Amino acid sequence: MMRLLGKLGTAVLIAGSLMLAACSQGPDPKTEAKTEFTIGWSIYAGWMPWPYAQQAGIVKKWADKYGITINLVQVNDYVESVNQYTAGKFDGVTVTNMDALTIPAAGGKDTTAIIVGDYSNGNDGILLKGANSLAALKGRQAYLVELSVSHYLLARGLDKAGLKAPDVKTVNTSDADIVAAFGAPDVTAAVAWNPQLSVMKAEKGVNLVFSSADIPGEILDLMVVDTATLKANPNLAKALVGIWYETVALMQRQDAEGKAARAAMAKLSGASPEMFDSQLATTFLYADPKSALAATTSPSLVETMTLVRDFSFSKGLFKGASSADDVGIGFPGGKTLGNPDRVTLRFDDSFMKLAADGKL
Template identity: 70%
Template sequence: MLNKIRRAGAVAILACAFVIASCSPTAEETAAPRTEFSIGWSIYAGWMPWAYADQAGIVKKWADKYGIEINIVQVNDYVESVNQYTAGQLDGVTVANMDALTIPAAGGKDTSAIIVGDYSNGNDGILLKGSDSLSAIMGRQVYLVELSVSHYLLARGLESVGMSMTDVRTVNTSDADIASAFTSPDVTAAVAWNPQLSTMRQTPGANEVFSSADIPGEILDLLVVDTATLQANPNLGKALAGIWYETTALMQRQDEQGRAARAAMAELAGTTLENFEGQLATTYLYTEPQAAVAATSDAALIETMTRVRDFSFSQGLFGQGASSADAIGMAFPGGKTLGDPDHITLRFDETYMQMAADGAL
């Protein structure tokens, strides 16, 4: 996925989460009515609507409607954007479901996912040289960004052919280096996201043997907001939902206005329109609020988050104090919960998506 997470390892991330949690504002400090808010984003096909909406005046339009000011803040490093949100420097941020769980939620920051924006539908993939069968990965060194969605995708891929993580050896490789690393004859297996993935597919002898399209709906991209801030300022949620659905409706149009919007997003992402549209083709955008509400309310989301939290716990991403995968509680529509109901720090809140679906914004 475009500029997704960079992690040196579990120890570094857990140390960061501890420091962030210790300096985060308390709920009482953030739960006050306010008129100005900051939302962070980083470059990824499914998040470019936020950048374009800011440029095109759509953010201002909806913020003005509710008498607030919303600053859309680009952070060049994805994990840094999530860390800034966790530290209270941002009121909300664009983030993948796994990272929302393992960084802010695991760090004790009560977080609400108010817009389920898309899922990776081929933006992430496993590549092998010399074979078109995933089973041939047995015993290989696999280059990837460890403890990221790439690591999760590998685990799911191995599971699909009756294998486990012990059947391979992972080599931690940054997203900045993975494309060049894959050109080496010695590197025969890798997991990556776009745009690196599309480049690596062109390597002679390379075959994509598993992708996020094989596990639809599991690698989700969200807009999350601090729960206390949202509860004290519901107009923020209304404005954000209005911005998202107006912008995604525009970018879906096949007329000159729609093309111009997509071209502007491509330029903001530093790529061509053709390349950007190729990435959109492997990104399932929830452009209709009704569809987003249905996905958020579906029991399949709980199944997905069960897989995600079990993987995260197995990799030590909940910290040394977590005795089980249930250590972090999650809430879902309809009063459903997963994990510790007395320690809920990640909430999938369909309220504002439902308001958009009802035409109530």
């Protein structure tokens, strides 16, 4: 289940190089109201409610309520889905907090998160052979997808252990190759996400020494939409939020209907029901809009995004920026992180609040 964070591809470099020129432009005032929208998504346990909702008719139900059409489009490569959104092919996309910042927002595309859907609660982890403590990372080579969620998790783990980045040498390894690479006897440290993490962790003598469960709430999964499109078409957000909470409520049920919904999501993701349930177990879903609202308005979100943007800037993911403050991030209540004149990533709690108040 692919979900990279901040992968440094060609499109990211191109987008980032335009950041300083485009960041201050804000939403396009010429964007007009429309009735048909396209949303991109990719396979990940926390995002499987979207294709299931389409299959089950929940998307059509809410779109019809607001007199619009919503087309959900799967993109097999996660980063490509975010790049296509950034290029304007999609009106919205499923994306992580870090990628929303480092790809569209850093590239000057004003983007708004309307749903904070979940956080990784053990789906990402650091593995060691022959040791069971973070301190044992020192002096090792760690195999991972560089400039990804794995790299961010490693940085947070090193900080927790009192180590520095130079204490570990990273070896860039694709997610497709990391299981095989970790199988080599001389490879003793790796950072990965599920399902690869589960496979690697099952090997004899392997210990999970740090995971996203140790930094709860930092690796967030979002639904974002183009800010100008949202401003001209608020019904799109209302429909998307309605779809999300109806579907997540269904998948949380322990009756036959809930089990059937989860099994259908598993099939859509290419996993067995048991594998899908195990991935859900390490995914903290904000199933109740009130809990999502609380997470979005909490001061801890500002703290999390400070960590994420500082890491991103330190790794050169704000191409052309002279400071981490060059990309502004807006939060509910008017709080801004970074340059208030260059806000291109916004967390909007208003639609989740409508859901929490039963006013959709």
